[in-house]
Amino acid sequence: MRRSPKDTEESAAIISRRGLVLGGGMAAFAAVLGLRMRHLQVDQADQFRLLAEENRINIRLLPPARGQIFDRNGLLIAGNEQNYRVTMVRDEVDDPEEVLRAISRLIPMTDEDLDHAREELRKRSRLVPVTIADRLSWEDLSQVAVNAPALPGISPEVGLSRSYPRGADYAHIVGYVGPVSDYDLSRIDDKDPLLLIPKFQIGKTGSENKLERQLRGKAGTKRVEVNAIGRVMRELGRDESQKGANVQLTIDTRLQNFVQARLAGESAAAVVIDVRTGDLVSIGSAPAFDPNMFVRGISVKDYGDLTGNKYRPLANKAVQGTYPPGSTFKMVTALAALEAGEITPDETVYCGGYTEVASRRFHCWKRGGHGKVNLRNSLKQSCDVYYYDLAQRVGVEKISAMARRLGLGERHDVPMSAVAGGLMPTKAWKKENRGNDWVIGDSLNASIGQGFVLASPLQLAVMTARIATGRAVSPRLVKSVDGVETPEGGGEPLGIDEEMLRQVRGGMFAVANETGGTGAATRIVDKELRMSGKTGTSQVRNISKAERARGVFRNADLPWERRDHALYVGFAPSDAPKYAVAVVVEHGGGGSTAAAPIARDIMLAAQTDGVPPLSAYPSSQRGRISSSLKKLKLWDPDQPEAPDSQA
Template sequence: MRRSPKDTEESAAIISRRGLVMGSGMAAFAGVLGLRMRHLQVDQADQFRLLAEENRINIRLLPPARGQVFDRNGLLLAGNEQNYRVTMVRDEVDDPEQVLHALARLIPMTEEDMERAREELRKRSRLVPVTIADRLSWEDLSQVAVNAPALPGITPEVGLSRAYPRGADFAHIVGYVGPVSDYDLSRIEDKDPLLQIPKFQIGKTGAENKLEHELRGKAGTKRVEVNAIGRVMRELGRDESQKGANVQLTIDTRLQNFVQARLAGESAAAVVIDVETGDLLSIGSAPAFDPNLFVRGISVKDYGDLTSNKYRPLANKAVQGTYPPGSTFKMVTALAALEAGEITPDETIRCVGYTEVASRRFHCWKRGGHGRMNLRNSLKQSCDVYYYDLAQRVGVEKISAMARRLGLGERHDVPMSAVAAGLMPTKAWKKENRGKDWVIGDSLNASIGQGFVLTSPLQLAVMTARLATNRSVTPRLVKSIDGVETPSGAGEPLGLSREMMAQVQGGMFAVANESGGTAYGTRIDDKSMRMAGKTGTSQVRNITKAERARGVSSNADLPWERRDHALYVGFAPADAPKYAVSVVVEHGGGGSTAAAPIARDIILAAQADGIPPLSAYPSSQRGRISSALKKLQLWDPDEPKAPESQA
């Protein structure tokens, strides 16, 4: 059937309209596509060119500034100083060997330095900047910067390095930092990418190590564009690093300097604690060393000198060293017996110079004996036989329990390296560790701080603080972190009767202030500063029957390593305790002659907040004391430069 002209015309109109709509749509789509292509190719050309050349964009870590360490008065103990250095990124260098030799012509580099750099470049990721040289002078850094176009992959930088302005005085407390080693990486569970940066410094010992998480801070990042030969063209963006927290310790710099100076020449340790708060005001260990040597890379000779020294300067004797406490332990035995009701303060025990148990004689230090002794006089004259008798009555289990109550045999939670737990033996301990049964002789030895008993100077200071206050004083080394105060160590009451504690405190007062007391020669004349204390001498060798028969050899006649350790513990003022002190002099001989004079000077310095006043000493001793104090290597705490290392 033929279509009418009208139908044909209507069909053509419909087709034309559809074609127009489709054509318009296609034109619009093409226009949008063209505009988008122009935007991508022209407006965003630079950004997409960088994305297309992704291998030329590097993301680099920004190490944070390490938190600083201050003393209780705000004096700087560990800070950061500028360090000029040169780094290389292996991925940006075609021939690293050529670049190293070119660099060596500009700055001082030994063959050993070159080999160390090669080793680091081999070990590290090709994208990680490796420190090729550090601690450069400004002139050397400028030489590198001027010649930068000829040194692909090399970047001159200004970084930070640790510095210890107080030198040896705080070596054992603050510790030191050093570059991350393979050993560090193998034992640290922390996967912080900062640890992969060659020569990045972390805490190795002391508070630097134990407070590493707080002090380190958090890394930042920056995105940089590099050209075809590895030169950085521009920085594309960055996220800044976060500085580590600042830490304030409880240590008093002036007192710490006095303690270290007073211990100089000895292999010794001393601890001073504020009995009201538990704050550790001084932790001395002698000899010491300069921690800056380790930060800068200690020489083989310097390290050899430290490790070969028989006085062991690298060891922190105050918290790591453990020693038989000797007669400084007698207050523990006395309190155990008093609490158990096995003795009264006025009851006397006769000392004839020895006690015989199971056909074995246990000797008193005084060969002829002390005669009749009550509690006060037994402490005053340090009669061993009195405590041998108490040991048989009360038993080692109660003695050990009292010792732990007073802070012995406990690893105190202070952020320092290798804090020792000491040893308070029991019957079960001996069976488990020695495979033998406990015998009565073990109890007698323990009662006077010998045998298996081991304590650290820190524990002895805590014990003395608890004796002075009848509270469970806990040592505190960190005062605050970023201004946030840490909990006090004042402690709760020990639960011992006031009368019982007064008897022991009275005996300690007699030791240092009454004629016949073992520390009377080192008494304090100023009544407002008087000290109560206890001497101790611990044997490091066995004395044979033959030697006793012919006369026990004096310490002066023995080699240094075989001499007795000298100890002293005390608190002051005696009538209102504020400070407690413990002193251990390795192989020093007698506690009254070697340790007590040091303890007296230290506790006077603590009370005077400076040099001990001569008026506090007996008049007959002032001339000698004055001369001795003038010889001490002391310095103004406001000056950042400390005396030379004691090592």
């Protein structure tokens, strides 16, 4: 059909309009494309020219500042100090050996330093900055900076390094940091790129190690432009690093310093816990060491002196060491017997110096015996035969169950290295671990804290806190993280009858305050500060029948390693407990003579927030006590320097 002129005209008009729209769209697209091309080719020409030259832009990590650690009162105990260092990026250097030689002519570097630098450059990625020299003086850093244009790939930097202003006082609690080693990388499942930076410091021991993730922070990055010979020309941009969290511990520095000073000269440990909150206000272990030595690079000689010392200064005896608790365990056996209804507080047991079971004699520490003793006097005079009798009635299973309720045999959750779980044995445990059946003699030994029973000073302090309060007190070491308070450890009621606890506390009061008590010589005469406690002496050797016949050797006549451990546990004030303490003196001999005097001094210092007042001691002892307290190397708040290492 033939179209009319009018239809033809209308079709042409429609086509023209569509063509204009399409053409306009194409023109607009071309214009936008042209503008974009102009932006890329003109406005961003420099940036894309650099990007096109692959090795001209480098991305570098910015290490974060490590979080600081403070005591309960806000005193710094682990901080950061400026560290001048020189780094090299292998990818930016044609001849690293030549550059190393040039650096060694500018700053002091030994052959060992150079060999270490070569080894690090060989092992690490070509793009990772390797520390060639650190802890430089400002003058040495300036020498490198002035000659930087002639040293490709070299960067003088100001970084941060860890410092411990309280020195040995916190060595076993906070621990120390050190460079990431191949061993560290092999044992931790951590993909943080910071760990690949040579000489980047991470926590090695103590809270530094256990709180590593919180303290470390997060890396930042910076983009830098380098020229043809690897010299950094300018910084193109950066994302700042995030500082690690600040941590506040529950430890009181003044008391911690007193405890460490009081333990000096011994191989010993002491733990003080606030029974109301579970706060660990002091954790002492002696001898100690200066953790700054490890951060700065400890010498072979110094490390050998530490590892070769028979008193083991590197070990934290307060939480890692486990010892037979001896007579400090007797409260556990007493509570197990009371709860089982096997004895009443007034019921007596006759002690003739020994108990004979299965043709074997189990001796009391007092050769002639104590005669008839009830619960209170059994604790006061520490009669072993009384507890041998209870063990036969109650059995080890109930004794072990009570011990666990009181915090023994439990690995407490505190951020410190190698916290020990101790050992509260049962019949099943012996069968599984020793391959033998439990015998009645095992129960008798366990009842007085000997045999298989093992406990750390931390566990003994928790046990004492629970007896003092009747609550499941849990130890707390971290008070807050970045200002956010952590839960206290006051605990819920243990479910032990309060009258039973009162009877046991009465026996502990008699130990420390009544004539004839094994700890009465170290009593506190100030009624507001009086302490209740229990002495303990644990054997580390077997006493033969022949030795008993001719007379048991005195500890003073034995080599140090064969002497008994001395222990003491206590709480104060007796009427309204605030603190509990546990002291262990390795191979110290008797608990009443070696551990109890230390515990008394520490408890007085905790209650008075300072040097123990002489008025709290018996008048006959004040002259001697005054002299001994003056000899202690105590912290003076007006003197910022750290105390000497007591290694």
